[in-house]
Amino acid sequence: MAIMRLTFRSKMLRMSTDVHIVFPLKRNIFGDPEGREPKYFVSEKKYKVLWLNHGGGDNYADWVYRTRISELAEERNLVVVMATMRDFTSSRGDVDYYGYLTEELPAYIRRILPVSDKREDNFIAGLSMGGYVSYRAALNHPERYACVGSLSSPLDIVEDYRVRHAGSKTLKSADSLIGTDKDIYALVEKNLTEKKEMPRMFQACGTEDFTWDINLKMRDFLYSKNLDLTWEQGPGIHCWEFWSVYIEKLVEWLPVSKISEERHKFQ
Template sequence: MSIVTMNFESQFLHSNHEISIILPDKPHHISAKEYYQNQKKYKVLWLLHGTFGDHSDWLRKTNIELYACEKDLIVVMPSALNSNYSNWSRCMLGFNMYDYLIDELMPMIYNWFPASEKRKDNFIAGLSMGGRGTIKFAVNYPEKFAAAAVLSAVPVDFNNLTEQDLQKDDPFYQRLRGMVDNAGGLEKFVHSNENVWNIINSLADSRKLPRLLFACGSKDKLIYENFTVFQEHAKKIGLDAEFWTLEGYGHEWRFWDLAIQHALEFFGLSDTGQSRF
């Protein structure tokens, strides 16, 4: 595959920003002129990293380049800091990651690269924090994605969240406090696009949602309990989603490398069967 590392000044992040893009390789039996002028538009996977990560995580810690090559797939990997893929308008000069992906990154990729913007050709996936970003984008912009894979993350019911909860000395709640402040307070947060639990409840019996996959390792101490809670809730509200568990795996890259392979199968992305040679 071809790897593009791109650095550019972002309007929404108010700073230089780096992304990685995997692009399909030219097969050896096709001439360069024929291949690069064929005007083909490729399917796109928007692939999100987790807390403490960046755009390079998936490239360095999984075989995503190999899997993308087999599927003839463009993969776009942005950097999100620890933003939870939310807007942080009062952070520095502003770091509006939620708006950035939809209103800046997507238009750039669709118009500067051979990427299809058709819903049926676009997929989104992410791990941990990236999984939370994935489901947030999937339910708030269902018209943009054919399917979504949420790895080691699930929606959490924020309807009973209290100010006392927000004082907990825990990285999850520390970031959550900032997100509540961003929304203008707890009540506004609960009724915002951040409360994916409520949005799924309202859309569960409709055909608007992308196809959804939730995946978790059975020994994931951070997520597995919430995973089972949401799985039961999904049954109650009639949410059509696949829940996939691997025994013996925790919150770890060994699991995510296997999970992204399952996600590509879930998306219906078949191998091209075409050798570069």
């Protein structure tokens, strides 16, 4: 595999920013006793891609350093793009992180790498606030993403703001988010009314996580709408110990099969 650190200047962020990309080439091997060179594999088709988002306070590198995401992606010939986000609800007026995530970054990546733009090949997911913004993106643009996933995410951002950020001097008020393109409940209702094809959904949360109640309410709401939702739960708080386990479940859930070991044979 290749793990790339990409630094480029973003117009929407008005600054340079970093992205980690896992690009599958071949499995890790220790070498051949006869000294033969390994045969690298590069897909003739454009790659399926997972846009994977971190949580608040983290950055683009955490997924690579704290989980097996590189190995999981390589096993499935899947590209994974991990950007840094600093504003998940468009509360800042000076930069547009949401536009960067949904418009500028995908366009830039597709100019430099053979990544598919087909809906069936694009998936978006994240942990905590990264899972929330993934649902926000997928439900605002259901024509772009086949699957969306969240780990320990405050998917009801209105309730999260009321409970945890009521005194914030920088974030918007909870009530100002109701019915907007940031409100997951409203987005689901809007898409159903407009008869849009909805992405398949994955939702996981630890039973001791502070987002547990929010996740249960959202789970029950999504089930009540007969959406294609896969729910996972287990012991755990809001931490990487939980996320490192459940990112594997999420990747296994994606419609991407493990590839044959034949591509790792020597010439």
